[in-house]
Amino acid sequence: MSVETERSSTESEVSGLDYEETALTLRLPGGTSRVAGSELDRKRGFSETVELGLGSGAPVGTRGVASTDDQSDESPESQASVAEKPPAPKARVVGWPPVRSFRKNVMKSCKLVKVAVDGAPYLRKVDLEAYTGYHQLLTALQEMFSCFTIRNYPDEERKLVDPVNGTEYVPTYEDKEGDWMLVGDVPWKMFVESCKRVRLMKSSEAVNLAPRAQQS
Amino acid sequence: MREEISDMSEDDETGERARWAPDLSKNRSDDSDSGPGPPIGDSPPPFSDQILENVLENVLEFLTSRRDRNSASAVCRSWYRAEAQTRRELFIGNCYAVAPHRAVERFQSIKSVVLKGKPRFADFNLVPFGWGAHFEPWVKSFGAAYRHLERICLKRMSVTDKDLTIIAESFPLFKDLTLICCEGFSTFGLAVIAERCRHLRVLDLIEDYLEDEDDEVVDWISRFPETTTSLESLVFDCVSCPFNFDALERLVARSPSLQRLRVNHHVALEQLRRLMARAPQLTHLGTGTFRSGAGFGEVDPNLDLVSAFGASRSLVCLSGFREIEPEFLPAIYPICANLTSLNFSFANLTAEELNPVIRRCHNLQTFWVLDSVGDEGLQAVAETCRDLRELRVFPLDPSEDSDSSVSDIGLQFISEGCRKLRSILYFCQRMTNAAVVAMSKNCPDLVVFRLCIMGRHLPDRITGEPMDAGFRAIVMNCKKLTRLSVSGLLTDKAFEYIGCYGKLIRTLSVAFAGDSDGGLRYVLEGCTRLQKLEIRDSPFGDASLISGLPFYYNMRFLWMSSCNLSMRGCKEVARNKPNLVVEVIRDGVEEEEEEEIEAVEKLYLYRSLAGARTDAPAFVKIL
Numbered sequence: 001m002s003v004e005t006e007r008s009s010t011e012s013e014v015s016g017l018d019y020e021e022t023a024l025t026l027r028l029p030g031g032t033s034r035v036a037g038s039e040l041d042r043k044r045g046f047s048e049t050v051e052l053g054l055g056s057g058a059p060v061g062t063r064g065v066a067s068t069d070d071q072s073d074e075s076p077e078s079q080a081s082v083a084e085k086p087p088a089p090k091a092r093v094v095g096w097p098p099v100r101s102f103r104k105n106v107m108k109s110c111k112l113v114k115v116a117v118d119g120a121p122y123l124r125k126v127d128l129e130a131y132t133g134y135h136q137l138l139t140a141l142q143e144m145f146s147c148f149t150i151r152n153y154p155d156e157e158r159k160l161v162d163p164v165n166g167t168e169y170v171p172t173y174e175d176k177e178g179d180w181m182l183v184g185d186v187p188w189k190m191f192v193e194s195c196k197r198v199r200l201m202k203s204s205e206a207v208n209l210a211p212r213a214q215q216s
Numbered sequence: 217m218r219e220e221i222s223d224m225s226e227d228d229e230t231g232e233r234a235r236w237a238p239d240l241s242k243n244r245s246d247d248s249d250s251g252p253g254p255p256i257g258d259s260p261p262p263f264s265d266q267i268l269e270n271v272l273e274n275v276l277e278f279l280t281s282r283r284d285r286n287s288a289s290a291v292c293r294s295w296y297r298a299e300a301q302t303r304r305e306l307f308i309g310n311c312y313a314v315a316p317h318r319a320v321e322r323f324q325s326i327k328s329v330v331l332k333g334k335p336r337f338a339d340f341n342l343v344p345f346g347w348g349a350h351f352e353p354w355v356k357s358f359g360a361a362y363r364h365l366e367r368i369c370l371k372r373m374s375v376t377d378k379d380l381t382i383i384a385e386s387f388p389l390f391k392d393l394t395l396i397c398c399e400g401f402s403t404f405g406l407a408v409i410a411e412r413c414r415h416l417r418v419l420d421l422i423e424d425y426l427e428d429e430d431d432e433v434v435d436w437i438s439r440f441p442e443t444t445t446s447l448e449s450l451v452f453d454c455v456s457c458p459f460n461f462d463a464l465e466r467l468v469a470r471s472p473s474l475q476r477l478r479v480n481h482h483v484a485l486e487q488l489r490r491l492m493a494r495a496p497q498l499t500h501l502g503t504g505t506f507r508s509g510a511g512f513g514e515v516d517p518n519l520d521l522v523s524a525f526g527a528s529r530s531l532v533c534l535s536g537f538r539e540i541e542p543e544f545l546p547a548i549y550p551i552c553a554n555l556t557s558l559n560f561s562f563a564n565l566t567a568e569e570l571n572p573v574i575r576r577c578h579n580l581q582t583f584w585v586l587d588s589v590g591d592e593g594l595q596a597v598a599e600t601c602r603d604l605r606e607l608r609v610f611p612l613d614p615s616e617d618s619d620s621s622v623s624d625i626g627l628q629f630i631s632e633g634c635r636k637l638r639s640i641l642y643f644c645q646r647m648t649n650a651a652v653v654a655m656s657k658n659c660p661d662l663v664v665f666r667l668c669i670m671g672r673h674l675p676d677r678i679t680g681e682p683m684d685a686g687f688r689a690i691v692m693n694c695k696k697l698t699r700l701s702v703s704g705l706l707t708d709k710a711f712e713y714i715g716c717y718g719k720l721i722r723t724l725s726v727a728f729a730g731d732s733d734g735g736l737r738y739v740l741e742g743c744t745r746l747q748k749l750e751i752r753d754s755p756f757g758d759a760s761l762i763s764g765l766p767f768y769y770n771m772r773f774l775w776m777s778s779c780n781l782s783m784r785g786c787k788e789v790a791r792n793k794p795n796l797v798v799e800v801i802r803d804g805v806e807e808e809e810e811e812e813i814e815a816v817e818k819l820y821l822y823r824s825l826a827g828a829r830t831d832a833p834a835f836v837k838i839l
Contacts, residue, residue, distance in 0.1 A: 092615070092616065093616075093672075093753070094340070094341050094342060095337065095340030095341045095342045095752075096340070096616065096670075096672070096727065096728075096752075097611065097614050097615070097616060097643060097668055097670040098339070098340045098668065098727070099340075099610070099611065099614035099643075100339045100340070100397075100423060101339070101341070101425070102423045102425070102454060103561075103562075103610065103614070104614055106481075106538060106562050107562070107612065107613075107614065
């Protein structure tokens, strides 16, 4: 019994993808427009995630070396200068405790992989360690690209569907050996360990993948 | 020593209060007591003086200490010239304190450069990206002037691949590149260095932040010359992308002088074993990870690993241990007694897992560890490592409200067991004055005391009092203390004590502390050797800032963020002190804004011969 996952995000026009909005950036969409090629645009490696649910408005200036805490981009109020006793729970503050990003990243044991979508000119990065299973990952992908619905087939194949033109995308990944496999074939932990990058491939092109694809 | 530069970060020998480098301009306000130096471009000395200078130069060749050299150069014009001719190492603690061309004009025969850029709080995301500290103008000046340059050591600088290319092209004798907490370059630049610096001995990349190259990771390891290399040290644990392991193995095999090797986390134990077999002469090893490469009918690595470590009789320093699988730790037992330095600060170990290792490390002098080992783990350290000089305890979970398993109890153990301790960095959630006092009495040799109670404004967990008494004891009893970081609930009294007793302190780090302007005043007026002062989130205002006017020329820098400063106060400082650069850093500014915000969020001021820098981004306003 397949369950159609309701689209959680608001409808957006797939064809008119707002590149600026969905391009790799460290701040919430709808912020001040960037000057293309300016220094402030340079992406940082490592700890970037593209989780957009940051809540409060992130000050643009703190886009430097991104702290791995997803709450590190906080509103200026929490950087209050007066040393009053803050209420519990405390709003997190930038750079406190004073631990270098390098160390934070290592301890977080990030497993960042790039996610590409056939036909889209941009990449996203996801932290595989942040998810506990395939469903979570696919849900995140769905939210990320804001335009897919997860469709589960009876034999547990998973596909993402672009609702505007009905194109089906099959999540695939490149493993350590350089082979392209279907996402979902191996146990989750093994997948996390061996996945180098993810590509949402158009179904029509996915026929030559690992044997499982032939079983449907 | 290399370790000291990278690990004992701030504790270099900067000049003291009275030792501001001679000014090279004729008209200058005379706050500093070193007096004006000789003007540049005066006529050459008479012949007899030249002979004297030659003799002097021969003598001054032997003078290596920076402080001594600064003193010698201030004696007279002749000594100034001779010293300039014979200086071989250029140390610039703040890249904006002097212009490159000036340094290059004065010192013409430099072989080694140490250059530091961003303020330390940049490590904690307090300095917006793009602030500055570009290496480019420096490397261009050096490239034109110093044909014999052999060594470059940079800390917190922005270094591009182009800069690295200029290094490779400009210095035929280049031997040593050390980059600490730098950013802006990628494996492309590393490949250029590897390929073209044929005499390279040291390539140390320490906690740098490499640029993402998308799909363009360059196989830089393969670019080292195919012949026998002169490599002595190769450290790249911060280069996070995968690399060509086979090429590394071959490189190690043809580098007979290699003593220090620290690989990144793409190396598993099976591979480590192979590397160690190629280089049994290693003294420093960074293991990358410490786990098996996984499954599928591999030979049990434990066997080979044991013999690999057993054969490495020269190892004195071990680090790495990421993603640790503790069942493999027994392999290092044979060499524990030889270790003087052990870095477990990326290994999530319990006290039980640490115990059998640490109990064998009788000769340990430097130990870095995670708080996962708890007070119990620290007790084992205290009971075994009687010779310990440096201890760093990092938080497994670096957030304010985490559960840390180390506390005042662990600190007490350490103080009782490790009497020779010189340097400590201790992250915790709970602390008492009593434990800090105990440490101050038991460890009189302390030079560096950095306590980070992660919860803000936390008092003594038993008495509920502020932590003033503990820090008072530290500054009173530790008479060699030069570096101090404070935390916990602190009143102005704590700063009164610091100002009163902390006469040797050169670096002071303050966060979420103090009550009023008085606190900062005490420090500025009392700590006569203060060089570097960094303050965040403390209620110090314009009055305290202005009270420091007589002292700022004798300091390298002052950083104040999220305090009570305003433009009025900062402008007054700038007005009064022409040789100070006063930077107001604002977050979230992309273009020049018409209206000025009165409150100053971030202030960074530093003495400089170069005046206001020309490369400041829009979010930096120089007053």
